[in-house]
Amino acid sequence: MLTLDKFEEASEIVKKATQETKLIYSKYFSEQTGNKVYLKPENMQTTGAYKVRGAYYKISTLSEEERQKGLITASAGNHAQGVAYAAKEFGAKAVIVMPTTTPLIKVNRTKGYGAEVVLYGDVYDEACAYALELAEKEGYTFIHPFDDPAVATGQGTIAMEIIKELPLVDYILVPIGGGGLATGVSTLAKMLNPNIRVIGVEPAGAACMKASLQAGEVVTLPNVNTIADGTAVKTPGKNVFPYLQKNLDDIITIEDDDLIVAFLDMVENHKMIVENSGLLTVAALKYLDVKDKKVVSILSGGNMDVITMSSVVQLGLIQRDRIFTVSVLLPDKAGELVRVATVIANEQGNVIKLDHNQFVSTNRNAAVELKITLEAFGTDHKECIVNALKEHGYNPKVIRPNL
Numbered sequence: 001m002l003t004l005d006k007f008e009e010a011s012e013i014v015k016k017a018t019q020e021t022k023l024i025y026s027k028y029f030s031e032q033t034g035n036k037v038y039l040k041p042e043n044m045q046t047t048g049a050y051k052v053r054g055a056y057y058k059i060s061t062l063s064e065e066e067r068q069k070g071l072i073t074a075s076a077g078n079h080a081q082g083v084a085y086a087a088k089e090f091g092a093k094a095v096i097v098m099p100t101t102t103p104l105i106k107v108n109r110t111k112g113y114g115a116e117v118v119l120y121g122d123v124y125d126e127a128c129a130y131a132l133e134l135a136e137k138e139g140y141t142f143i144h145p146f147d148d149p150a151v152a153t154g155q156g157t158i159a160m161e162i163i164k165e166l167p168l169v170d171y172i173l174v175p176i177g178g179g180g181l182a183t184g185v186s187t188l189a190k191m192l193n194p195n196i197r198v199i200g201v202e203p204a205g206a207a208c209m210k211a212s213l214q215a216g217e218v219v220t221l222p223n224v225n226t227i228a229d230g231t232a233v234k235t236p237g238k239n240v241f242p243y244l245q246k247n248l249d250d251i252i253t254i255e256d257d258d259l260i261v262a263f264l265d266m267v268e269n270h271k272m273i274v275e276n277s278g279l280l281t282v283a284a285l286k287y288l289d290v291k292d293k294k295v296v297s298i299l300s301g302g303n304m305d306v307i308t309m310s311s312v313v314q315l316g317l318i319q320r321d322r323i324f325t326v327s328v329l330l331p332d333k334a335g336e337l338v339r340v341a342t343v344i345a346n347e348q349g350n351v352i353k354l355d356h357n358q359f360v361s362t363n364r365n366a367a368v369e370l371k372i373t374l375e376a377f378g379t380d381h382k383e384c385i386v387n388a389l390k391e392h393g394y395n396p397k398v399i400r401p402n403l
Helices: 004-016 027-033 051-060 064-068 078-090 104-112 124-138 149-155 157-165 180-192 208-215 241-247 256-270 280-287 306-319 336-346 379-391
Strands: 024-026 036-041 071-074 094-098 116-119 171-175 197-203 250-254 294-299 323-330 350-357 368-375 397-399
Touching: 004 051, 004 149, 004 157, 004 180, 024 027, 024 256, 027 036, 027 256, 027 280, 036 157, 051 078, 051 149, 051 157, 051 180, 071 078, 071 124, 078 094, 078 104, 094 104, 094 124, 104 116, 149 157, 149 180, 157 180, 171 180, 171 280, 180 197, 180 241, 197 208, 197 280, 208 241, 208 250, 250 256, 250 280, 256 280, 256 306, 280 294, 306 323, 323 336, 323 379, 336 350, 336 368, 336 379
Parallel strands: 036 294, 071 094, 094 116, 171 197, 171 294, 197 250
Antiparallel strands: 024 036, 323 368, 323 397, 350 368
């Protein structure tokens, strides 16, 4: 299936189900990295992710009989929505098996496209095994989220669009879960221009593709642990693996803490919501050891529930030292709180929470504890506030914020 003719065919077919996602030049990330950085915003698709491309193209290749049997798949969310949307367009029934840990927004949106949702297993691999059982039992046609050449061909249409818009692109960064997107993008990119370097990006807590490439064969991780739920895969695709061995130039792994910071960067500098798996390529920019290159980061999706978003924002502000907490000891007498507040105010710190503990010592006159949670402009500003408290004799201790 992974031929230039099929990629061209898929590029025309997926236009019926996708929105145009023009490259966005990022002044912020370009200045940060010394490259010309462009973003491919697949988070702006109707279903919130690129997965609709592969799902729609795959279903278009099925016979009417195969479609009318009903379609089934397993997915952490984005492929689920892609299959549900495409099935509705083709008038076919869709059953989606999703891990029990799938964010609520992805579950509800999948149901919103008319699909029947079954929650099963803690990770994708368990959900997939159950979906295959149901397919055999009920006679459904199984649509694999990544280990299918037709699906990978549909995903590869992203590379066609990137190269048409930016013919001299040097690097394409692509997220990897099971490998379908990376297969399509890397295979077509190398067909069109062998000089383009395609770099896969995986969460460090689910780096199944890196482990497999190092071993020279598909391996299964004992477990996965990452906030990037869309790429939390134990076993990469066996059918697509040979293409990745041939066409992928390198893999970068990303810690969850880097994704948290990347989320803040995207919200503040591009006003875009990108889910954790989609942020892998943004977080990887600082680990790409090149300068003066044209780099495209594929933002694979934007389906993030509000609770997760809230947690990520809080943790990101803490990591950037824009929210921090100090503990100071002071005598339990009138005016002490005002004195501490004045020191902070003079340094333009903004108090957002106070915790006054009178029972830290048996001698309250000698010392009570005041925990102050503050908003700052960043690390330098935080240090100015802490030093000012030291200069006034408060001996502040920086502790973990409890928001």
